[in-house]
Structures are given as C-alpha cells and as structure tokens.
Amino acid sequence: MSLARALPTLTVAVGLAGGAVWPAVANAQFVKPPAPAAYVLQGVTLVGPDGSRRSDVTIVVRRGFIEAIGNIDIPPDAELLEGDSLMVYPGLIDAEGKADVDFPEIEVDREELAFWAPPRDAQGFLPHRRVVDHLTSTGSDLESQRTKGVVAAAVHPDGPVMPGRGAVLLFRKGAETPADLVVDPELGPVMSFRGARGMYPGAYFGVVAFIRQSLEDARHDGLKLAAHQRDPRGLKAPSWDPDYAVLRDVLQGRTPVFFAADRAQDIRRVLGLATEYGFQPVIVGGDEAWKVADLLKERDVAVLVSLDFPKPERWKPEKEKEEEAEVPDTAAVEEPEQEEAPEPLDAAEQREKQRLEDIYSNAGRLAGAGVRFALTSGGGKADLREGARKAIEYGLGEDQALAAVTSAPAEILDVPYLSRVEEGMPATFVVVDGSLFDEESEIRYTFVEGELEKGKPKKEAKAAEEEPAVDVTGTWEVKIDAEGETIGGKMTLEQEGAEFIGTMELDVGTGRIQNGIVSGDEITFEILISEGGESITVEVTGTVEEDEASGSGSSPMGSFTWTAKRTGTPDRGE
Numbered sequence: 001m002s003l004a005r006a007l008p009t010l011t012v013a014v015g016l017a018g019g020a021v022w023p024a025v026a027n028a029q030f031v032k033p034p035a036p037a038a039y040v041l042q043g044v045t046l047v048g049p050d051g052s053r054r055s056d057v058t059i060v061v062r063r064g065f066i067e068a069i070g071n072i073d074i075p076p077d078a079e080l081l082e083g084d085s086l087m088v089y090p091g092l093i094d095a096e097g098k099a100d101v102d103f104p105e106i107e108v109d110r111e112e113l114a115f116w117a118p119p120r121d122a123q124g125f126l127p128h129r130r131v132v133d134h135l136t137s138t139g140s141d142l143e144s145q146r147t148k149g150v151v152a153a154a155v156h157p158d159g160p161v162m163p164g165r166g167a168v169l170l171f172r173k174g175a176e177t178p179a180d181l182v183v184d185p186e187l188g189p190v191m192s193f194r195g196a197r198g199m200y201p202g203a204y205f206g207v208v209a210f211i212r213q214s215l216e217d218a219r220h221d222g223l224k225l226a227a228h229q230r231d232p233r234g235l236k237a238p239s240w241d242p243d244y245a246v247l248r249d250v251l252q253g254r255t256p257v258f259f260a261a262d263r264a265q266d267i268r269r270v271l272g273l274a275t276e277y278g279f280q281p282v283i284v285g286g287d288e289a290w291k292v293a294d295l296l297k298e299r300d301v302a303v304l305v306s307l308d309f310p311k312p313e314r315w316k317p318e319k320e321k322e323e324e325a326e327v328p329d330t331a332a333v334e335e336p337e338q339e340e341a342p343e344p345l346d347a348a349e350q351r352e353k354q355r356l357e358d359i360y361s362n363a364g365r366l367a368g369a370g371v372r373f374a375l376t377s378g379g380g381k382a383d384l385r386e387g388a389r390k391a392i393e394y395g396l397g398e399d400q401a402l403a404a405v406t407s408a409p410a411e412i413l414d415v416p417y418l419s420r421v422e423e424g425m426p427a428t429f430v431v432v433d434g435s436l437f438d439e440e441s442e443i444r445y446t447f448v449e450g451e452l453e454k455g456k457p458k459k460e461a462k463a464a465e466e467e468p469a470v471d472v473t474g475t476w477e478v479k480i481d482a483e484g485e486t487i488g489g490k491m492t493l494e495q496e497g498a499e500f501i502g503t504m505e506l507d508v509g510t511g512r513i514q515n516g517i518v519s520g521d522e523i524t525f526e527i528l529i530s531e532g533g534e535s536i537t538v539e540v541t542g543t544v545e546e547d548e549a550s551g552s553g554s555s556p557m558g559s560f561t562w563t564a565k566r567t568g569t570p571d572r573g574e
Contacts, residue, residue: 038062038078044086049407049419051399061427064450069423083444087432090419095304095409097153098380099137099169118199127189128242129164131155132182139175146171146453149430149443154413156258160194161207168413173451189246192260215277218247256280264291271295290362293369302412305363307387308378315353364395374409389437398437468498468518470544474569482560
C-alpha cells in the first residue's frame with residue numbers, strides 16, 4: 001500500500017494551517033470555500049478525439065455538466081478561467097493504468113507444498129479475483145494523475161498465469177471511498193504466459209498446457225451444471241467454482257481476455273488459443289505487434305501498446321543526435337573543412353538501436369495497418385504524453401496519437417462516453433496552453449465530471465537548483481507555532497535523490513507530504529490534507545542542519561513557523 005493510502009482522514013484539517021480558528025473547533029469538519037456556480041473557458045479551441053477543431057468557442061461548465069459550447073455570453077455567476085491560447089481536449093484515458101490495490105499476500109510453505117499440485121493462489125490461477133474488491137485509492141490519491149491530464153484508467157492485476165480481473169476507474173476528485181471511483185467493476189480476466197515460481201505451471205509450455213486445461217475444465221464444469229439444470233434425477237448438485245464461472249464467460253464470448261504478450265510468437269499463440277476456444281483477446285504490451293499486424297487486423301484484435309519503453313544500455317541516441325546536428329551544411333561553404341565522421345556503432349549497439357526503434361515505431365506501424373490500438377502507461381510506469389511524443393517521433397500521426405489516448409481506449413474498455421466533449425455530457429476534459437503533445441505545452445486545468453483540478457506548470461514547479469547537501473530520510477519530532485498556538489507531532493520522510501515524500505502526524509490529524517525537493521540544505525514540500533472529499537494544500541519551506549530543521553509555511557487558512565528534530569533513521573532505528 002502506498003504512503004498516500006496509509007493516511008487516515010483528518011477530523012480537523014485547519015489545525016495544521018494555524019490561525020485562531022483551530023483550537024476552538026477541535027472536532028469541527030474541514031470547511032473549504034464552495035466552488036463557483038459555474039466555470040467558463042472563453043475563446044478556446046475545442047479539439048475532438050479525431051483531431052477536428054472548433055476555434056474561438058466558449059464553454060460553460062455547471063453542476064458537473066457542459067451547459068453550453070459556442071459563441072455565447074459569460075454567465076454572471078461563473079468564474080472565468082484564465083489562460084492564453086487554450087486548447088480543450090478529451091481527457092486522457094489510460095487503458096493499463098495505476099491505482100493503489102492491496103491484494104493479500106500469498107503465503108506458501110514450500111516444505112509442505114506438493115509442487116505438482118499447488119493451491120490455485122500459489123499458481124496464479126485466480127480469474128475470479130477482482131481489483132475492485134482490493135482497491136484502496138480515493139480521489140485525493142489520484143491528484144498527480146489528474147494534473148497530468150489523466151481522467152480515467154483501467155487497472156489490471158499483475159501476476160503469473162491468470163491473476164484476476166481489472167476495473168475501470170474515473171478519477172473523481174471528490175471520491176471519498178474506492179467504490180466512488182469505479183465505473184466498471186469487472187473487466188475481462190488477465191492472462192499471460194508467465195509461469196509460477198518454483199511450482200507447476202512454471203515453464204512456458206507448461207503454462208500454455210495449463211491455460212488449455214483450465215478452459216477445458218471450465219467447459220466441462222459448465223456441461224455438468226447444464227445437465228443438472230435439465231434433469232437433476234440421479235445427479236448431485238454441482239458445486240460452484242468462481243474461477244470456472246469467469247472462464248465460461250470467456251468461452252461464451254461475454255467478456256474479453258486481456259492477454260499480456262510482447263513477442264510476435266506469443267501474440268500468434270494467443271491468436272491460436274483464441275481461435276481454438278472462441279474467446280476475444282486484447283493484447284496487452286504488444287512490443288512486436290507490428291510483426292503480426294495483418295493477423296491482428298484480420299481478427300479485429302485490439303492492442304494496448306505500452307509506452308514503458310526499454311531504456312537504451314549500449315546505444316546512446318542523444319549522443320547520436322548531437323553528432324548529426326554538428327555535421328556542417330556543406331552547400332553553404334565553398335571549401336568545407338574536413339570533419340571527423342561520427343564514430344560508427346558496434347554490432348551490439350546497432351542491434352539494440354534496431355530493437356528499440358522497432359518498439360518506438362510499433363504504434364505508427366499498427367496505425368498504418370489499420371489495427372485498433374491504445375497507448376498506455378504500462379501500469380503507471382510511463383507518462384502518456386511523453387511516451388506519445390516518442391511514438392509520434394517514430395511515425396505515429398499526431399491525430400492518431402490523440403485518438404490512442406482518448407477515444408480508442410474508451411471504446412476498447414466499453415466506456416465510449418468518457419471521450420465525448422459535448423453539450424449535456426459530464427464535463428470531463430483537459431485544458432492545455434498549446435498542442436497536447438508539444439513538449440513546451442502544459443496542462444492548465446483538468447475537469448472530471450465538473451470538478452476542477454489545476455495543473456502544475458513546469459515553469460512554476462519547484463526544482464532543485466543545487467545538488468542535495470542533506471538527506472532528510474527518517475522520523476522527525478515537529479513543533480508548529482500558528483499565531484501563538486503550538487501543535488506537536490511527528491514527520492516521517494523518505495528521500496530518493498533530490499526528492500522526498502512522507503507523512504505528517506500531528507495532534508489534530510494526519511497529512512500526506514508530497515513534491516518534496518532538497519536543494520543544498522534547503523527544502524520545500526507540500527502537505528496535502530483531505531477531509532470529506534475536499535482537500536487543502538499547505539506549502540512549506542525550511543533549512544536542514546544535520547538532525548535539526550526549521551522553516552515556515554502557508555495555506556489558505558494562514559501562516560505558521562515550524563521546527564523539527566530528527567529522532568530516528570532507517571539506519572539508526574527509532
């Protein structure tokens with residue numbers, strides 16, 4: 001479980017920010033100024049998922065819906081959202097995204113285990129298991145994704161063979177419980193050729209045989225149920241098997257299978273199994289899907305293309321680009337000087353370059369072949385816009401990329417309405433200060449069913465100007481002085497590089513520490529406090545000297561000063 005989900009709900013959120021209010025309302029609810037009656041975006045360009053454009057339009061958002069789009073007057077009760085050259089796009093939909101899911105840990109006593117007949121959970125044979133039953137994220141936990149323009153995601157279980165069923169989540173800002181995020185609790189089961197560790201089915205062909213046998217067993221189980229329903233005389237009532245029940249839905253075409261496969265030979269094997277048993281696959285990952293594009297097109301099989309690209313190890317693409325840029329324009333020079341030719345790649349570098357460029361160009365080739373596909377973060381491992389830019393660089397059209405992160409995933413996940421930006425539809429879209437895939441463009445606003453999340457522009461983002469001179473990892477005893485009132489508590493931090501996260505536990509409640517930056521001996525961070533679906537962000541700055549720190553902070557409720565003393569680290573203990 002992430003740090004974000006470990007935080008209990010505060011009873012008094014204003015206590016941290018200080019002011020004269022908090023001591024008198026120790027049991028009060030956090031009260032945030034109400035949202036305006038309506039929001040207005042004026043003179044924007046509205047871009048459809050197919051790339052079509054409507055220029056200089058005004059959009060009114062009221063009570064969660066798009067009230068009007070067109071050349072209209074601004075309602076007097078509306079808040080005008082500022083920004084130059086704003087462009088409105090459907091929200092990004094991540095068909096293989098991420099949220100916090102807390103599956104119980106599977107305990108296996110290998111000394112007692114019969115490796116040829118292990119229990120199903122140890123094998124990874126769990127098609128009945130649902131993400132929705134173990135989801136722990138709420139709306140506040142997904143803020144960072146909303147600020148990047150992501151409004152919805154399919155979250156799938158990870159694991160060998162058949163780890164379970166995913167769910168489609170709408171990243172509602174005000175979702176107080178995990179259930180408030182769910183729009184489809186039961187996607188099709190996930191399958192893969194990944195074997196169980198140290199037990200059957202472990203080897204590749206053992207997994208293939210296991211999948212076949214499981215489908216046959218599910219079919220046979222269904223025949224027994226049908227026979228008993230027709231005439232129960234002489235037959236005992238069959239027991240219900242939840243795993244086989246899911247696989248029968250697969251066999252009867254009622255639900256697709258999200259099949260993880262990257263290699264072309266694995267994708268062909270998936271298509272063979274699908275033909276043999278009559279199920280509809282969706283390929284997840286699909287690094288080499290371009291090699292079997294004709295088959296995928298013929299079978300109308302969709303691909304969830306992961307943008308979690310492998311990192312170059314031998315090949316240095318940036319160095320190659322620099323060398324290409326340094327080559328002089330000989331046409332403009334009468335007597336060009338002899339320049340050193342770029343150093344040729346060795347065989348290993350050339351092989352890696354070819355392999356990676358094939359992966360980068362995969363989406364463009366699928367688009368050219370007419371294969372249905374969506375671009376995904378690979379389970380939250382990649383940034384959708386950054387990855388899409390790489391795919392565009394290697395041949396994917398910009399309009400095709402837009403569809404691949406909006407309407408295409410919506411259709412594959414059977415939630416097509418999520419990509420519609422029209423009058424009367426829920427106000428779910430993103431607002432960008434330029435083209436969506438321009439590296440310099442920034443997400444200004446994200447709406448999810450009318451709830452506004454402001455972006456965090458790069459030019460305003462805090463960044464480390466100096467290398468970290470201190471490590472803040474550990475537990476700190478904290479004292480906060482808010483206009484003469486003192487609040488005590490504990491701060492737990494975890495630093496990696498120049499960034500850190502953590503929790504703040506005070507006498508009045510708990511908050512989540514995020515966006516922490518260490519620059520020299522100075523630190524900046526935010527404390528996110530949530531209560532009743534609302535949230536407040538407290539901005540904090542300070543200086544660290546060995547095991548002592550001090551600084552100040554501010555929030556909409558007021559300002560405060562703070563001091564802290566480190567009481568323990570992972571090395572020193574508590």
